[in-house]
Amino acid sequence: MITLKNVRVERFAVDGSFNISRGPKTEVDVVYCEVTDGTYVGRGEGTPIYYEGETADLCAEAIETRARQSGPLTRDALLKTMMEGAARNALDAALWDLEVQATGTPLWQLAGLPEPRPLITAYTISLNDPDTMKADARAAAAKGYPLLKLKLNGENDLLRVAAVRIGAPDARLIIDANEAWADVDVGHMTATLKTLGVELIEQPVAAGQEDDLMGVMASLPFCADESCHVAEDIERIATTFQAVNIKLDKAGGLTEAIRLSEAARARGLKTMVGCMLSSSLGIHPAFHLAQTADWVDLDGPALLANDRDGGFSFEGGRISLPG
Incomplete structure (x- = not known):
């Protein structure tokens, strides 16, 4: 069974300032999470969609809430039980990464995508x-x-x-x-x-x-x-x-x-x-x-x-x- 191992908010400084029509940003908060099957650990990160009202703290709370729910912690289940946004992205990424670690199969092959190149x-x-x-x-x-x-x-x-x-x-x-x-x-x-x-x-x-x-x-x-x-x-x-x-x-x-x-x-x-x-x-x-x-x-x-x-x-x- 896959479970949530860790979730936290992390902050990264911007190199200078990132300015768009909505205003400048000098740092960004992301939500980081880990999932485990008891042997392997998968990692994921999401950046809140701030213009949709998301924050890193709210995303972390959403991930913890989803982890407490009954039912499997799988990518297909996430589509049915979580709204789109950074919280689901972080969990989805962690689940993909866990499968990569557990199977030894590259992400591109698991996802049916072309082999990555620069x-x-x-x-x-x-x-x-x-x-x-x-x-x-x-x-x-x-x-x-x-x-x-x-x-x-x-x-x-x-x-x-x-x-x-x-x-x-x-x-x-x-x-x-x-x-x-x-x-x-x-x-x-x-x-x-x-x-x-x-x-x-x-x-x-x-x-x-x-x-x-x-x-x-x-x-x-x-x-x-x-x-x-x-x-x-x-x-x-x-x-x-x-x-x-x-x-x-x-x-x-x-x-x-x-x-x-x-x-x-x-x-x-x-x-x-x-x-x-x-x-x-x-x-x-x-x-x-x-x-x-x-x-x-x-x-x-x-x-x-x-x-x-x-x-x-x-x-x-x-x-x-x-x-």
């Missing part, structure tokens, strides 16, 4: 004044990142993107409005951004207001983030978005994220596999799903002051498994 990952340029974003983009390009993701807020965004383009003239660009374009002429904005080499617009409008994109003559594809958490959300957003950002903390684990990826593909949507701020443990399952994605945004550990020991390697703009 991947180009986006590197996030935090929301800031244009000159600072230009300098940050120049520094990221100097480290070898060929794909940059810019955080915007609906104010002076064109100036920010133009500045980044000067700082990193050869970089591919993705922008993330984090729901902040309520007062922006989205059609005109996308046309101008296309001339600056932007290739994707993430979450321009607030979740629940997807219909605002109906009829917009956009020059660039839209990617749903806050608007899409689980597989059942795909039918609702498939007519206004052309891609979906799959985050395991939103989906509630790799088990549901695989279902979400398959549902998106079935509706002709492209996929990005992204992450919250997290350690390498937090993105380990996501890295395996990212092998199937059109865009990869797994720079969470690279934005921390210090990662866990034995974390992912970030070199030349690519993320690679340790060792």
